[in-house]
Amino acid sequence: MNLLIVDDSLIVRNAIERCVQNGEISSVFRAENGQEAVEMFAHHRPELVTMDLTMPKLDGLQAISRIRSIEPNSSILVISALNSHKTAMEAISRGACGFLTKPFTEREVGEALEELAAHARRIAH
Amino acid sequence: MAEAFIQRLTPQSTLAELPAYGLTLDVESRGKEAGRLFESDPDLPGIVVTKAGRVRFVLSRGQYLRLVSRNFGHEVFDPRPIQLMLDTLDADDEPLILEDRTAIQDAVGRALRRPRALIYEPIVVRSSPGSGREIAVVDFPDLLRADSRISALRNTQMEQILATVEEGFMMVDAEGRIATERSASVGKIFGIDPAAGLPLPVFLEPLLGEEKAELCKGYLATLFNPNVIEKLIADINPLLRAQVRTRNGTTKFLRFRFVRGLENGTIQRILVKIEDISREVELEEERRAEEMRAKERIGRIFEVVRADPGPLAAFIRKLSPELKRVRQWLDPEKGDLSFEDRLAQVYRVLHGLKGEAGLVGLDSFQRKAHLLEQQLTAARRSSELEVATLERLRNGLGELESAQDEIRSAIEQLRGLSAASADAVPSADPRRAHGAQGSRPINGREVVPFWDGMPGWIDKMSQRMGKPARFYTEAKADELPAQYRSPLRDVLIQLVRNSIVHGLEEPELRRKTGKPALATLQLAIRRHEDRGQLEVIFQDDGRGLDWQRIAERAQQLGLAARTRAELSRSIFTAGFSTAEQTDLDAGRGVGLDLVKTKLEGLGGSIYAHSEPGTFCAFQILLPIGP
Structure with missing residues (x-):
């Protein structure tokens, strides 16, 4: 399985990548805004995506919609500092599978990625 | 040593529950009297020394031993009045006297704010009139032991509450309607038994308010959405800590947790767990308030560490007389200035102090001075009675005065950290600032420029x-x-x-x-x-x-x-x-x-x-x- 990490902060992208312990994840792609995320997704078709919400060019909510229109079965986890229930619900109604609020610990992200991978496996079967 | 008192402590314990030693001597008693008392009770931490019936000093065992172990110590002090010991110890300050109904944790705070040199000395406890033991000495280590015991007790209390928390369960179907199955405690928690068939958000709206009820509706829909991973939406559960107004007008805090019920791989219903977490929230808030106070104390110490030592010492030296002048101007009984002149004088001094506090890095003091300055500006325009205005301003000044005390105590605590670090900390004591022990001796050649800092x-x-x-x-x-x-x-x-x-x-x-x-x-x-x-x-x-x-x-x-x-x-x-x-x-x-x-x-x-x-x-x- 492949993972696409979308966040405008290099520090956060690095932090999330460090959390990848799942042996099933073979490649990690990185994008720093929604626009780039959609292009990367269309090209590499990763099974798993972590998505920031507030980003330049194209924001996370719009990126989720576009990615889901390319691949309705993609598994997207929102990782955002935006702690608004409304936005979270909006992200989920557009097709996100879960929501993790920043700041996060490596363990939290690691476990969340496990869950996301398990979810993707169920869909694939 | 009797440690039984430790076992009897509760989180509400006061100084009255600590071992107390009520031995007193007059300053005119001979030094050997003190020696006899210390010898007769090896646990005795100190003796209250009185002068004309008033508490003058606590002579601690440590201080006594230091004096008599000098060359010819016994020869000098034994036959002479205890007053000589006090003079030798340079004991100018009043000892810390606390009421016996003071809570242990407050007492520790007060005791730790004593000057560094006196910090381990015993404290004096005064009991409420008529209870027999009027005045007594409590050993400082006993106070610390009691404090740490109480902290431990508080934590246990918290855990017990978590264990005995009231919990209720109910079921909600795919349309969000409340099912008939629910635990008996549900009615007790809400103060009303929810009717079966009523949608959960509708039931919750009068209790939680419209906004929360709406969020609850959205969250339930999310839970029934098969694309959503149950564990990965726990973070956005809007009812993790919901304030509820019950029918009888009381407020409590409830925590709702939602668990999917699967049948043949599809989500059929949601199990709703409800806990009453009011007590937990209350304790948490108490603890947060205590943490805030601790943080403020530490913050002040950091301010002092960061501050430039030379200018800080100069500022601290002038602070006390300036605040005293301000207090006099704010006292209508003192001086014959007009109301306007009083305010004008105070304003000038405050304005100056505010600027200097910022300059030496005491931001918290600067903020407080600014607030008082604003009050003052408002007072000039208000139609309030002049006496009332002055009184209000005096209260505001109290804030600044206690900030001053805290800065001094922060400095004292820092001075004690180590002999080496004392160099970096200015003395709050004007006598020492210029003396041999002063933090930055101003010798003939090195002049501190007025733009220092x-x-x-x-x-x-x-x-x-x-x-x-x-x-x-x-x-x-x-x-x-x-x-x-x-x-x-x-x-x-x-x-x-x-x-x-x-x-x-x-x-x-x-x-x-x-x-x-x-x-x-x-x-x-x-x-x-x-x-x-x-x-x-x-x-x-x-x-x-x-x-x-x-x-x-x-x-x-x-x-x-x-x-x-x-x-x-x-x-x-x-x-x-x-x-x-x-x-x-x-x-x-x-x-x-x-x-x-x-x-x-x-x-x-x-x-x-x-x-x-x-x-x-x-x-x-x-x-x-x-």
Whole structure:
């Protein structure tokens, strides 16, 4: 399985990548805004995506919609500092599978990625 | 040693529950009397020494042993009155006396705020009248042991509450309707039993309010969405901590958790777990408040560590007499000043202290002074009774006074950290600041310049105002007569403040007009021996004075406004300032007026020069002896 990490902060992208312990994840792609995320997704078709919400060019909510229109079965986890229930619900109604609020610990992200991978496996079967 | 008292403590325990030793001696008793008492009870931590029936001192075992173990100690002290021991110990301060109903944790706080040298000494406990033991000594280690026991008890109490928390369950179907299955405690938790078939959000709306009920509806829908991973939405559960108004008008905190019920791989219903977490929330808030207080104490220590030691010591030394003067002005019984004059005097002193606090890095003190200054400004306009106004201001002053105490105690605590670090910390004690143990001895050759600490302050303040500036000087401290150091410091603070707040442009604007983004503030000092004058020039490279606006304002105030020289003089008039709002860094017209008055008091004068768009300079002339 492949993972696409979308966040405008290099520090956060690095932090999330460090959390990848799942042996099933073979490649990690990185994008720093929604626009780039959609292009990367269309090209590499990763099974798993972590998505920031507030980003330049194209924001996370719009990126989720576009990615889901390319691949309705993609598994997207929102990782955002935006702690608004409304936005979270909006992200989920557009097709996100879960929501993790920043700041996060490596363990939290690691476990969340496990869950996301398990979810993707169920869909694939 | 009897440690049984530890076992009997509860989180609400007071000093009355600690071992107490009620032995007293008069200052006229012989030293050997004290020795006899210490020998007869090896646990006795100290003896209350009274003078004419009043508590004068606590002679601790440690202090006694230190005295008599000197050469000929017994010979000197045994036959003479205890008063001699007190004199030798230089025991000027009143001992800490606390009521026996003081909570242990409060008592520890008070005891730790004693001067470092006395911190391990016993404390005196006074019991409520009639209870037999009027006055007694409590050992400090006993107090600490009791405190740590109580902290441990509090944590256990928290855990027990978590274990016995009330919990209820109910089921919700795919339409969000409440099913018939639910635990008996549900009715108890809500104060009403939910009717089966009622949608959960509808049931919750009168209890939680419309907004939360709406969020609950959205969250339930999310839970029934098969694309959503149950564990990965726990973070956005809107009811993790919901404040609920029950029917009988009380408020409680509930935690809702939602668990999917699967049948054949599809989500059929949701199990809703409800816990009453009111007590937990309450304890958590208490603990948070306690943490905040602790943080504030630590924050103050950090402020003191960061502060520049020389200027901080100078500030602390002048703080106490200044606050005393302010208190007198605010007391209608003292002095015969008019109400307006009282407020004006207080305002001037406060304004000065505020600036200096910022300069030495005591931001919290600066904020408090600013708040009081604002109160004062409001008081000048209010129609309240004058006596009431003064009383309110005295209360406000209390805040500043306790901030002062806390700064001193922070300094004392730091001094004790280690002998080495004491060098970095100024003494709060004026006797020590100049003495051999002083933090920074001012010897004949090294003179602290009056702009000491200024570069750092300017750096910080100009950054905060979004107008980065650098302070630059080639002046030498010894070019100044000593008596001008303190007033020139006050003046410079005021001028720098004015300059940064009003004089300097934003970096963007500076760039557009071809100036470097980083502004420059310059100080120059020249001695004119021929004229017997000292010339101090402070100059910024900001936007300069707006002569047009100054002329308008001068005319408004009925001042002469024909020539540059007249305009230049007008800006030093009381109440002249054209800035509309007052903030932490610049006041309301009091500044330049204050500067001029101060300099004239020294026989000096001040002039403003400016080229619009280029610079503003203040020239100060002061007399120097031949």
